[in-house]
Amino acid sequence: xxRVKLFIPLIIFAVLAVVFFLVERRVQTGDYSPTALPxxxxxxxxxxxxxxxxxxxxxxxDQLLGDVFLLNVWATWCPTCHYEHPFLVELAQRGVNIVGxxxxxxxxAAIKWLEDKGDxxxxxxxxxEGTLGLDLGVTGAPETYLVDxxxxxxxxxxxxxxxxxxxxEFAQLYNQYQSKGAVQ
Amino acid sequence: MAMSVWAPALWAVIETYDFDTELQxxxxxxxxxxxxxxxxxNQNLSGSDSAIAQDLRRxxxxxxxxxxxxxxxxxxxxxxxxxxxxxxxxxxxxxxxLWLAPVAMLAIGVLVWWRMAAKNxxxxxxPPELDAAQRRQLNELLDGDDSQGxxxxxxxx
Numbered sequence: 506x507x508r509v510k511l512f513i514p515l516i517i518f519a520v521l522a523v524v525f526f527l528v529e530r531r532v533q534t535g536d537y538s539p540t541a542l543p544x545x546x547x548x549x550x551x552x553x554x555x556x557x558x559x560x561x562x563x564x565x566x567d568q569l570l571g572d573v574f575l576l577n578v579w580a581t582w583c584p585t586c587h588y589e590h591p592f593l594v595e596l597a598q599r600g601v602n603i604v605g606x607x608x609x610x611x612x613x614a615a616i617k618w619l620e621d622k623g624d625x626x627x628x629x630x631x632x633x634e635g636t637l638g639l640d641l642g643v644t645g646a647p648e649t650y651l652v653d654x655x656x657x658x659x660x661x662x663x664x665x666x667x668x669x670x671x672x673x674e675f676a677q678l679y680n681q682y683q684s685k686g687a688v689q
Numbered sequence: 690m691a692m693s694v695w696a697p698a699l700w701a702v703i704e705t706y707d708f709d710t711e712l713q714x715x716x717x718x719x720x721x722x723x724x725x726x727x728x729x730x731n732q733n734l735s736g737s738d739s740a741i742a743q744d745l746r747r748x749x750x751x752x753x754x755x756x757x758x759x760x761x762x763x764x765x766x767x768x769x770x771x772x773x774x775x776x777x778x779x780x781x782x783x784x785x786x787l788w789l790a791p792v793a794m795l796a797i798g799v800l801v802w803w804r805m806a807a808k809n810x811x812x813x814x815x816p817p818e819l820d821a822a823q824r825r826q827l828n829e830l831l832d833g834d835d836s837q838g839x840x841x842x843x844x845x846x
Binding site for chain 1: 727728730739740741744745748767768769770771773
């Protein structure tokens with residue numbers, strides 16, 4: 506018994522080493538990201554807002570509902586958004602409904618960005634003060650929310666949305682909520 | 690290199706807010722210390738220069754000036770950023786382990802210490818009885834020591 510007691514620190518060390526190693530491996534394979542926080546909005550309705558679009562028309566939450574859509578938070582000052590943009594254009598061409606939120610940005614720069622790079626958004630909400638971003642619990646751009654036909658947030662992804670992320674995280678959920686919305 | 694490390698700390702809080710009362714100022718400073726920046730993982734709002742931290746400070750100032758209660762402010766933050774934003778998370782099923790672990794560890798420590806102390810006390814109060822073989826051995830040792838002391842011739846006139 507006394508012998509076993511001597512080895513307790515070594516056993517604790519070994520157990521911790523294994524745990525840390527496994528977590529680190531999940532980080533490296535991309536299974537787990539310590540910076541990705543669960544959204545507080547998950548399975549809750551999209552917050553109400555009253556803003557204007559980039560074109561200057563007033564826009565409210567009710568006008569967005571009726572179909573599944575992606576809410577993509579972006580800005581011209583965000584380098585990752587630059588990387589993400591071509592895939593959003595491709596998604597829009599495939600018929601995915603994407604609503605943009607131009608987050609803490611300047612209007613002329615944002616309009617030029619969409620003219621130059623193509624506009625994947627059915628409409629873009631202009632959020633210069635970041636008030637909608639705050640209500641969404643945005644931590645930075647880009648972030649993409651999957652919102653169902655009833656306006657309930659079903660998924661949030663932080664970071665660039667590319668083909669790989671779409672396939673692994675979004676595609677199934679998107680199809681699932683789209684078919685659900687069609688039945689009702 | 691040193692510049693780049695220290696620079697963010699120097700910029701940290703650039704905006705200044707006006708308050709009507711000392712209490713409002715105190716509450717603001719309490720909250721910017723206690724709320725965590727959602728973007729930077731391990732900085733509070735007062736120490737972060739990220740865009741979201743600026744927005745949250747502005748919102749916090751607005752809510753305090755509007756006379757919102759502490760409960761309302763905390764709930765507002767948690768509704769948007771989850772328990773993560775509180776450096777002192779509220780006691781819930783999900784945070785129970787976090788709150789109770791130190792108490793549990795202390796209890797284990799006290800238990801171990803108490804058992805060891807009791808064992809020591811028992812050992813000291815009751816000197817071990819020697820059995821016949823040990824007694825014989827002891828006598829032999831004592832005798833042997835005696836004869837050795839004598840044969841060394843130390844102290845002989």
